Amino acid sequence: MKHIISIAAALLLLVVPARGQANLHILQKANGGPQTHIMVDISKVGENSFTYALFSDDISSQGNFAYIQLFHEQKFWEAPLFLHAEYRSYGLDSHCIYLGVAYDFFTSHGMIAIEPLIRNNSFFPGNRLPVLSVDGSSMQLSVITGHDWGWCNLNSFTDIWTAPRNGSGAGCYSEAWLYFPLNDWLQLGTITCLGWDFSSKPQLSIFLGAKFNM
Numbered sequence: 709m710k711h712i713i714s715i716a717a718a719l720l721l722l723v724v725p726a727r728g729q730a731n732l733h734i735l736q737k738a739n740g741g742p743q744t745h746i747m748v749d750i751s752k753v754g755e756n757s758f759t760y761a762l763f764s765d766d767i768s769s770q771g772n773f774a775y776i777q778l779f780h781e782q783k784f785w786e787a788p789l790f791l792h793a794e795y796r797s798y799g800l801d802s803h804c805i806y807l808g809v810a811y812d813f814f815t816s817h818g819m820i821a822i823e824p825l826i827r828n829n830s831f832f833p834g835n836r837l838p839v840l841s842v843d844g845s846s847m848q849l850s851v852i853t854g855h856d857w858g859w860c861n862l863n864s865f866t867d868i869w870t871a872p873r874n875g876s877g878a879g880c881y882s883e884a885w886l887y888f889p890l891n892d893w894l895q896l897g898t899i900t901c902l903g904w905d906f907s908s909k910p911q912l913s914i915f916l917g918a919k920f921n922m
Contacts, residue, residue: 737915793806
């Protein structure tokens with residue numbers, strides 16, 4: 709049922725009139741066991757702001773894993789330095805909030821953002837009311853890139869975080885989205901995911917599929 713909840717939430721957000729740019733991704737895992745990756749990402753660019761939402765679900769014979777990411781960036785000055793507030797839900801039973809800043813570097817075909825963040829994984833512990841614990845806080849450095857050359861586009865993010873005092877460990881996670889446009893609404897490509905919790909071997913997943921521009 710979790711993947712149904714995730715997809716339903718994504719579809720609800722798609723009907724918001726001022727949703728900005730929306731994309732639907734449907735991919736199949738190319739290494740390891742069979743796994744389907746379904747994802748909707750929505751972004752809206754303002755004059756001095758950027759809002760982003762991502763809903764995804766990984767469906768396999770072992771079950772499913774839903775993921776939600778929501779963030780907003782806002783600046784009140786000319787410099788490309790944004791205040792950053794973010795929420796993430798992992799499997800709909802683990803929740804994190806992030807506060808920090810994002811500094812954007814612009815290139816001829818895109819941008820690179822550097823984000824030092826304070827991360828707290830104690831939001832909604834169990835099923836209790838949202839109470840933040842200092843022991844759940846740690847530091848995170850995120851690097852986000854987005855480039856478009858016309859014949860292909862590449863977006864990526866990398867998160868590296870320290871271990872909080874509440875027991876969860878340090879780690880890093882990175883994704884790269886490479887797509888080749890066929891027309892105005894369809895792109896084919898791959899999403900590569902690399903996760904490492906520093907206490908075990910890194911895990912690499914490669915997905916092949918399509919992105920539909922909506």
